[in-house]
Amino acid sequence: GDSVTQMEGPVTLSEEAFLTINCTYTATGYPSLFWYVQYPGEGLQLLLKATKADDKGSNKGFEATYRKETTSFHLEKGSVQVSDSAVYFCALTLYFGNEKLTFGTGTRLTIIP
Amino acid sequence: DGGITQSPKYLFRKEGQNVTLSCEQNLNHDAMYWYRQDPGQGLRLIYYSQIVNDFQKGDIAEGYSVSREKKESFPLTVTSAQKNPTAFYLCASSPGTSEGNIQYFGAGTRLSVL
Secondary structure, three states, X not given: OOEEEEOOOOEEEEOOOOEEEOEEEEOOXXXXXXXXXXXXXXXXXXXXXXXXXXXXXXXXXXXXXXXXXXXXXXXXEOOOXXXXXXXXXXXXXXXXXXXXXXXXXXXXXXXXX | OOOEEEEOOEEEEOOOOOEEEEEEEOOXXXXXXXXXXXXXXXXXXXXXXXXXXXXXXXXXXXXXXXXXXXXXXXXXXXXXOOOOOXXXXXXXXXXXXXXXXXXXXXXXXXXXXX
């Protein structure tokens, strides 16, 4: 079945450090890929998405590129801030499927001033 | 403001009791979903509905029930058959493939057992 594997956390970085959170996927069709972010006590918010191979999603300084050859969608940010502290989820859905989202287990990110 | 409203924010259940979690959306989305989140785990799909008066079981439907009588509303009942209901419950909705299957989430309901 479809699955998403995320880098295990927690991840702790200093402010202005470079961030990478790894995400790889297994899917039987042609998935759309997403990164969602969850701040403490809140629901999930869409951070960025990519719907086909080689697409780059970007938002708020975060970027991720859909790599079909390596089945990956790694999240990157050049200079993190304390306000980026949250849990990040990688997810996929099959574009012509029933719209179910399959999530990774989440990566908790803490940024230290 | 358009969005998804979940209520209550916190809910307590006694042994043998059924409780209902509310989810309302004013985004005019056809599809709605319920997820369960446990500490250190990803989200697991409980039920989903792609159209009014129709819904399907997700990966962990046992001990839960839903209804979809109106487009705007998708309540989840946690029944006494669910032996481990303590979790954070998230409702989502989606406009479908027109927006690349993006799902929009509510703020969640935290359910605990007394």
